[in-house]
Amino acid sequence: MPEIFVITEHRKGKFRDVTFEMLALADKIASANDCSVTAVLLTDHAYGLAEELKSACDCVLIAEDPALGNYSADEYLAVLEKIIAQKNPLLTLVGNTAMGMDLAPAMSTRFSIPCVSDCVNVEISDNASLKLERQIYGGKINACLLMKPSSKYIATVRAGTFPADRDRGKNAKIENFPVPAFDNLGKRQFIEYIEEITEDVDITAADILVSVGRGIGKPENIALAQEFADAIGATVSCSRPVADKGWLPKSRQVGTSGKTVKPKIYIALGISGAFQHQAGMKNAETIIAVNKDPNAPIFNIAHYGIVMDMFQFLPKITEKFKQEK
Ligand SMILES: Cc1cc2nc3c(=O)[nH]c(=O)nc-3n(C[C@H](O)[C@H](O)[C@H](O)COP(=O)(O)OP(=O)(O)OC[C@H]3O[C@@H](n4cnc5c(N)ncnc54)[C@H](O)[C@@H]3O)c2cc1C
Incomplete structure (x- = not known):
């Protein structure tokens, strides 16, 4: 065989x-x-x-x-x-x-x-x-x-x-399996692991991600996404423009030039769903997208889609979860 x-x-x-x-x-x-x-x-x-x-x-x-x-x-x-x-x-x-x-x-x-x-x-x-x-x-x-x-x-x-x-x-x-003798090897040798120094959270380890895209508009609005994330026990991640603008650290970026994530739930807020972003999150177990554009490509891979302005959606949903806590 x-x-x-x-x-x-x-x-x-x-x-x-x-x-x-x-x-x-x-x-x-x-x-x-x-x-x-x-x-x-x-x-x-x-x-x-x-x-x-x-x-x-x-x-x-x-x-x-x-x-x-x-x-x-x-x-x-x-x-x-x-x-x-x-x-x-x-x-x-x-x-x-x-x-x-x-x-x-x-x-x-x-x-x-x-x-x-x-x-x-x-x-x-x-x-x-x-x-x-x-x-x-x-x-x-x-x-x-x-x-x-x-x-x-x-x-x-x-x-x-x-x-x-x-x-x-x-x-x-x-x-x-019998291991052969390692004579005359060793041009390269393991010395030590040097861990990446990060004072930030590891988005690849999160079960739930609330991910913000350019649709968040300005850095002050990230607090709204953070409040929602806190209410549901999630971690905040982002698309590339948000990291490029310095609104969130690069370590939070999802996608080809960021991290590949596979959380249980991925909530995309104001993210269009460019293929470079999708490549980093499309294997999430459940994808929920909130976008005011019904034709946004993120809806092609989302399991649940909400066509809505996120600034109407976020306060209501956060309040609902806070009440239920
Ligand atoms: C080599 C290369 C590597 C890249 N790597 C990555 C990467 O790793 N990760 C990544 O994300 N991108 C990456 N990109 C960039 C990628 O091509 C897109 O430009 C980027 O993903 C777009 O981010 P976005 O969806 O946040 O923004 P946009 O494409 O601008 O989308 C914003 C969305 O928000 C919606 N919106 C606006 N206001 C609201 C509102 N009030 N409520 C609800 N929805 C709203 C809009 O309808 C729109 O769909 C890369 C590009 C290149 C060339």
């Missing part, structure tokens, strides 16, 4: 969501093509991490060594070279993240496997070649690519594209 590998990504002992997003995609491809899904875990301490993967794949393949605690390209490549040569996976999925953008091209050239980056969908076509979807022109167009037939493929997967459900109803077997 052909295997799909997912190179898991973890940092400081915690999986990054992209790991489970890739496992969701791998599961989808595997179900359609009778393949099995293997999560490849390179770590210095598999205990706990491997357990977290068990319900999301068919096999957890562990390579455990003190040198694999943090991502380091030379060590990862040395181990993956052995694993891939021995196991022959048809497809290897890697996150299109800082780690994956470093690792996947190096795997592709070192192991002579064709690689496509930043995919938003991957399928196996009838003739066993790979069919991929990528966004081009900043997300305005989805391009469908068919790869030339090959015995193996690598694809990097855009973070935030698939649901990060941890329980896929599986019970994976655990397999340990």
